[in-house]
Amino acid sequence: MRHIISLLMENEAGALSRVAGLFSARGYNIESLTVAPTEDSTLSRMTLVTIGSDEIVEQITKQLNKLIDIVKLADITEGEHLERELMLLKVLANTAEQREEVKRMTDIFRGRVIDVMDATFTIEITGNGHKLDAFIEAMRQSDIIETVRSGATGISRGSKCLHV
Amino acid sequence: MELSGAEIVVQFLKDEGVEHVFGYPGGAVLHIYDAIFRQEDVKHILVRHEQGAVHAADGYARATGKPGVALVTSGPGATNAITGIATAYMDSIPLIVLSGQVQSAFIGSDAFQEVDAVGISRPCVKHNFLVKDVHDLVSTLKKAFYVATTGRPGPVLIDIPKDTTDIAIKIPYVFPHHISMRSYNPTVKGHSGQVKRALDLLASARRPMLYTGGGVILSNASAELTEFTQVLGYPITNTLMGLGSYPGRDKQFVGMLGMHGTYEANMAMHECDVLVAIGARFDDRVTGDVEQFCPNAKIIHIDIDPASISKTVRVDVPIVGDIKAVLTDMLKELKGVKKQNDSKALENWWKQIDKWRTADCLRYDRNSALIKPQFVIEKLCEVTNGDAFVTSDVGQHQMFAAQFYHFNKPRRWINSGGLGTMGFGLPAALGVQMAHPGAPVACITGESSIQMCIQELATAKQYDLPVKVINLNNSYMGMVRQWQEFFYDKRYSQSHMAVQPDFVKLAEAYGHVGMHIDKPADVEGALKEAFAMKDRLVFLDFVTDEKENVYPMIAAGKGQHEMHMAPEWELI
Numbered sequence: 001m002r003h004i005i006s007l008l009m010e011n012e013a014g015a016l017s018r019v020a021g022l023f024s025a026r027g028y029n030i031e032s033l034t035v036a037p038t039e040d041s042t043l044s045r046m047t048l049v050t051i052g053s054d055e056i057v058e059q060i061t062k063q064l065n066k067l068i069d070i071v072k073l074a075d076i077t078e079g080e081h082l083e084r085e086l087m088l089l090k091v092l093a094n095t096a097e098q099r100e101e102v103k104r105m106t107d108i109f110r111g112r113v114i115d116v117m118d119a120t121f122t123i124e125i126t127g128n129g130h131k132l133d134a135f136i137e138a139m140r141q142s143d144i145i146e147t148v149r150s151g152a153t154g155i156s157r158g159s160k161c162l163h164v
Numbered sequence: 165m166e167l168s169g170a171e172i173v174v175q176f177l178k179d180e181g182v183e184h185v186f187g188y189p190g191g192a193v194l195h196i197y198d199a200i201f202r203q204e205d206v207k208h209i210l211v212r213h214e215q216g217a218v219h220a221a222d223g224y225a226r227a228t229g230k231p232g233v234a235l236v237t238s239g240p241g242a243t244n245a246i247t248g249i250a251t252a253y254m255d256s257i258p259l260i261v262l263s264g265q266v267q268s269a270f271i272g273s274d275a276f277q278e279v280d281a282v283g284i285s286r287p288c289v290k291h292n293f294l295v296k297d298v299h300d301l302v303s304t305l306k307k308a309f310y311v312a313t314t315g316r317p318g319p320v321l322i323d324i325p326k327d328t329t330d331i332a333i334k335i336p337y338v339f340p341h342h343i344s345m346r347s348y349n350p351t352v353k354g355h356s357g358q359v360k361r362a363l364d365l366l367a368s369a370r371r372p373m374l375y376t377g378g379g380v381i382l383s384n385a386s387a388e389l390t391e392f393t394q395v396l397g398y399p400i401t402n403t404l405m406g407l408g409s410y411p412g413r414d415k416q417f418v419g420m421l422g423m424h425g426t427y428e429a430n431m432a433m434h435e436c437d438v439l440v441a442i443g444a445r446f447d448d449r450v451t452g453d454v455e456q457f458c459p460n461a462k463i464i465h466i467d468i469d470p471a472s473i474s475k476t477v478r479v480d481v482p483i484v485g486d487i488k489a490v491l492t493d494m495l496k497e498l499k500g501v502k503k504q505n506d507s508k509a510l511e512n513w514w515k516q517i518d519k520w521r522t523a524d525c526l527r528y529d530r531n532s533a534l535i536k537p538q539f540v541i542e543k544l545c546e547v548t549n550g551d552a553f554v555t556s557d558v559g560q561h562q563m564f565a566a567q568f569y570h571f572n573k574p575r576r577w578i579n580s581g582g583l584g585t586m587g588f589g590l591p592a593a594l595g596v597q598m599a600h601p602g603a604p605v606a607c608i609t610g611e612s613s614i615q616m617c618i619q620e621l622a623t624a625k626q627y628d629l630p631v632k633v634i635n636l637n638n639s640y641m642g643m644v645r646q647w648q649e650f651f652y653d654k655r656y657s658q659s660h661m662a663v664q665p666d667f668v669k670l671a672e673a674y675g676h677v678g679m680h681i682d683k684p685a686d687v688e689g690a691l692k693e694a695f696a697m698k699d700r701l702v703f704l705d706f707v708t709d710e711k712e713n714v715y716p717m718i719a720a721g722k723g724q725h726e727m728h729m730a731p732e733w734e735l736i
C-alpha cells in the first residue's frame with residue numbers, strides 16, 4: 001500500500017539526513033520526499049511517500065517518531081486527505097501547429113503555459129500523481145524535452161491537522 | 165560565572181554529577197584537556213585506545229545506571245570510538261561521547277583530522293549534535309544527558325569544533341536544572357486499559373510464561389519484577405541481557421532462553437499459552453524461526469519503545485511504558501483481587517517444566533582430564549559467592565558465563581549482547597571497577613577476544629584497578645570453530661589462534677600478576693589465590709579443552725523446540 005506520511009520536524013541542520021538515513025539503513029522504500037520551512041520558522045514540514053505492507057508502514061512511523069528531531073507525524077492516507085504535486089514540463093513548440101496542440105492539451109488538463117520561447121513552451125501543472133502521469137502520457141505526441149516533479153505533498157481534510 | 169567553552173564542558177559535567185570521564189587527548193580537544201587539568205572534581209581516566217574509553221564508560225554505566233562519559237579527539241579519535249558507540253547503542257546503554265572537531269570555519273574542507281563524526285555516528289547513536297556556537301553548549305549538553313538517560317536509553321554524541329571551546333572567549337554560565345523538548349517526551353506510565361487487559365489475560369493463563377530482558381535492568385525494576393513473578397507463581401526466563409534481574413537460583417527461574425538457553429526455558433516458550441515479554445525485544449537469537457515462535461501463545465509486551473513492539477513478532481496486548489511504573493501498577497491491581505488462576509492447570513504446567521528440567525541440559529563431563537570451561541565458571545561463581553561483577557567478551561566463554569554463573573543481582577553481568585563486540589570485556593571491567601572500587605570484578609574472556617583491547621592492561625596499572633582476568637584459552641575462536649564443526653564439515657578456516665603471546669609474561673610486562681593453569685585440580689586454588697590479591701590485577705590463563713562446544717543449541721533459523729543437546733544425551 002502507498003502511504004503519505006507528513007512530518008513536522010525541528011528546523012535543525014541534519015534533520016533531513018536523519019530521515020533519509022533511517023530509510024536507507026532499514027531498507028524502507030521512499031517514493032518521494034519533499035521538505036520546506038513552515039509558517040513557524042523553527043519547524044520544517046516533510047511529506048514522505050512510501051510503499052509497504054501495514055506492518056512495515058507501522059514500523060516506519062514508529063521509527064520516524066523515535067527520531068529526536070521529529071515533533072509530530074501523521075499518516076494522512078489513514079483518513080480523507082488532499083494530495084498535490086507540481087510538475088514543470090518543457091516541450092518543443094516550433095511550429096504553429098505544435099504550439100496549438102500543446103496549448104490545447106494544457107488547457108484540457110488545466111495546466112498553464114508559463115514560459116514561451118522561440119522553440120519551447122514550459123507548462124506548469126498540479127494535481128495528484130495520476131493526473132501528472134496522464135498528462136505526460138497525453139503529451140507523448142509532442143516532443144517532451146524535460147520534466148521535473150516536486151514529489152507529492154498533502155494535507156488532511158476538515159478539522160484534522162498536523163500542528164504543534 | 166564567566167567561562168570559556170572548554171571550562172563550560174568540564175563545569176557542566178561536574179554540575180551534572182559526572183565523576184569520571186574516560187578519554188584520550190588530541191588537537192581538537194586540547195582546550196578541554198587544559199580545563200580538565202585546572203580542576204580536580206571530574207577525574208579523567210586515560211585509556212590506551214578510544215575504543216577502550218567508550219567501552220569503559222559503557223561498563224561504568226551498566227554497573228551503576230548512571231550515564232558513562234567518554235572524550236575523544238576529532239578524526240581518528242572519533243572513528244576509533246565508533247565500535248564502542250555501536251556496542252552501547254545495540255544494548256541501549258546511556259552514554260555521552262564528546263568528540264572534538266576541526267574549527268567550524270574548516271568543516272567540509274578536508275581539514276587535518278577532519279571526519280564527519282555526526283554523519284558517521286548517526287546510525288548508531290540515539291541522537292547527536294554539532295555545537296558550532298559556544299552559546300549553545302550548555303543547552304546541548306543538558307539535552308544530551310536528558311536524551312541519553314530517559315526513555316529507551318542510548319549513546320548521544322556531541323561533536324564540538326575547536327573554536328567552540330576557545331579559551332579566550334568567555335560567556336556567562338548557569339547550570340540548567342531542567343530541560344524540556346517538545347519533540348521528545350517518552351511515555352512512562354502504562355495505559356490503564358491495557359494494563360487491565362493484560363491482567364485479565366494473565367489470570368486466564370493455563371501455561372503462562374514470563375520472558376524478561378535487559379529493559380528490566382535499565383528500568384531498575386528487579387525488585388518489582390521479582391515480586392510480580394512470585395505473586396503470580398509463574399515460570400520466568402531471562403534473555404542474555406536480563407540475567408541478574410531475577411535471582412538466578414530461584415526455583416521459578418528456568419534459566420536463560422534462546423540459541424544457547426536451557427531446554428526447559430525454550431520448551432516452556434514453545435508450549436506456553438500466555439507469554440509476558442517485559443523489556444525484551446524478540447531478538448533473532450531468542451526467537452529462532454519467528455514463524456514457529458510461541459505458536460500457541462497470546463502475547464503481552466511491556467516496553468518503553470513503541471518501535472520494539474510488534475517489530476518481529478506481533479503481540480496481542482502492547483503496553484508502552486517504563487517497566488518499573490507498569491509493574492508497580494500491575495502489582496497494585498494483583499493484590500486487590502484474588503487470583504482467578506486455574507491452580508490445577510498451573511500445577512500441571514510446573515510438572516511439565518520439572519520434567520523438562522530432568523534433561524539436565526547443561527551437563528558436561530566433570531571427569532575430564534582437561535579443564536572444561538564450564539568448570540572454571542562454576543568455580544568462579546563459588547569462589548565469589550555469585551556476587552562478583554562479571555564482564556565478558558564475545559564467544560563461547562560468554563555463553564558459558566551466562567549459563568554457569570548464577571547472577572542474583574542486577575547490573576552484575578556486563579556483556580555485549582546486541583553487537584557482540586570482541587574486545588569489550590577488559591575495558592568494560594575497568595569502568596566497572598572504577599565505579600565500584602573494592603568490589604570483586606572478573607573479566608571472562610578468550611585468548612582471541614582479549615587481544616582486541618589488551619592495551620588496556622596499562623590503564624588498569626595506571627589506576628590500580630585490580631580486575632581478575634579469566635582467560636578461557638582454548639587456542640581457537642571457539643564460537644567460530646563450533647560453527648565450522650557443525651555447519652562446514654570441520655573446515656576450520658582461519659579460526660585457530662596458532663600463535664599467542666605468553667599471557668603470564670605479558671601480564672607481568674604490564675606490571676600485573678600472571679598465572680597459568682592447566683589442570684582441573686588447580687582451578688579452584690588459583691581462583692582463590694587470585695581473588696585474595698585484592699589490590700592486584702591477576703591474569704589467569706586457563707588452558708581449556710579446545711574441543712568443547714556450547715550446548716544446548718538452536719541452529720540459526722530453527723524453532724525454539726528444535727534444540728540440539730550435547731551428543732551424549734538424549735531428549736526425554
Ligand SMILES: Cc1cc2nc3c(=O)[nH]c(=O)nc-3n(C[C@H](O)[C@H](O)[C@H](O)COP(=O)(O)OP(=O)(O)OC[C@H]3O[C@@H](n4cnc5c(N)ncnc54)[C@H](O)[C@@H]3O)c2cc1C
Binds near residue numbers: 404406423558559
Ligand atoms: C555469541 C552470542 C550469543 C547469543 N546468544 C543468546 C541467547 O542464547 N539468548 C539470548 O537471550 N541472547 C543471546 N544473545 C544476545 C542477543 O543478541 C540480544 O542481545 C539479546 O537477546 C537481547 O536482549 P533483550 O531482548 O533483553 O533486549 P535488550 O537489548 O536488553 O533491549 C531492552 C529492551 O527493553 C526496552 N527498555 C529499555 N528500557 C526500558 C524501560 N525503562 N522500560 C521498559 N522497557 C525498556 C528497550 O526498548 C528494548 O526493547 C547472544 C549474543 C551473542 C554475542
Ligand SMILES: Cc1ncc(C[n+]2csc(CCOP(=O)(O)OP(=O)(O)O)c2C)c(N)n1
Binds near residue numbers: 560613640
Ligand atoms: C570484533 C569482532 N570480530 C569478530 C567477531 C566474530 N566472532 C564471534 S565469537 C568469535 C571468537 C571468539 O574467540 P575467543 O575470544 O577465543 O572466545 P571463545 O569462543 O574461544 O571462547 C569471533 C571471531 C566478533 N564477535 N567481534
Ligand SMILES: [Mg+2]
Binds near residue numbers: 611637640
Ligand atoms: Mg578461544
